Amino acid sequence: MKKSSKLFLLSTCIVVLFIVLDQILKIWVKTHMALGEHIPVLGNWFYLYFIENEGMAFGMSFGQNIGKLLLTIGRVVIVGFLIYYLIRLIKKDKADWIVASVLSLIITGAVGNIIDSLFYGVIFSESTPLSVATLFPDGGGYAPVLFGKVVDMFYFPLFVMPDWFPLWGGEYFFPAIFNLADSCVTVGIVLALIFYKRIFPEQEKLKTEN
DSSP: OOHHHHHHHHHHHHHHHHHHHHHHHHHHHHHHOOTTOEEEEETTTEEEEEEEESSSGGGOOOOSHHHHHHHHHHHHHHHHHHHHHHHHHHHTTOOOHHHHHHHHHHHHHHHHHHHIIIIIHHHBOOOBTTBOOOBSOTTOOSSOTTOOOEEEEEEOOOOBOOTTSTTTTTSBSOOOEEOHHHHHHHHHHHHHHHTHHHHOHHHHHHHHHO
16 A cells, blocks of 8 residues: 555544544533533543533633634634645655644544534534433524534543642642543644644745755
8 A cells, every 4th residue: 555545544544533432422421411510430530521612622712603603614724724734745745644643633623623513503402501402303403503512521620729829829730621622633733843844844844945
């Protein structure tokens, strides 16, 4: 098998595997947990804690309807560019398994949350603190296409910061609640910074020439 074919296969496997896992977990949480419900997984260190947000990573928000729409459209554009860029690197033989894996993780994370925004409002009833959502409800979903809420569930209240610590004193070290797609994006971005020269070879070439 040619190198390019192997890299395309690797990228496809990463994207499909993590998107499937991300969606399976989100659908389970959405159809088995009420909004705000939390289930201990590892003592007081790790919980499944069900919240929803407008689509930004780690439960952050960006505006309301207009912000939500712009966020979804912007994410679609970014994913399109990343897919184009990855294909271009592979075809020009400027990619290896690290480059393919890193870019695929970022693409996967973005797509995972795009799916929520695009379709969850249409296929689910609304989650509330008193009721669990149903899939394909008779009365229709809780929001139109593009306005679905992203499902988050991973919560790691590892330890409380000392009171004397600036800004975050007395709060948990990492209070954010996130999902598998957020994790893929975060890991991908960190690795992209570490392997910057491999992922952006043309930029490094321009620096060398100048």
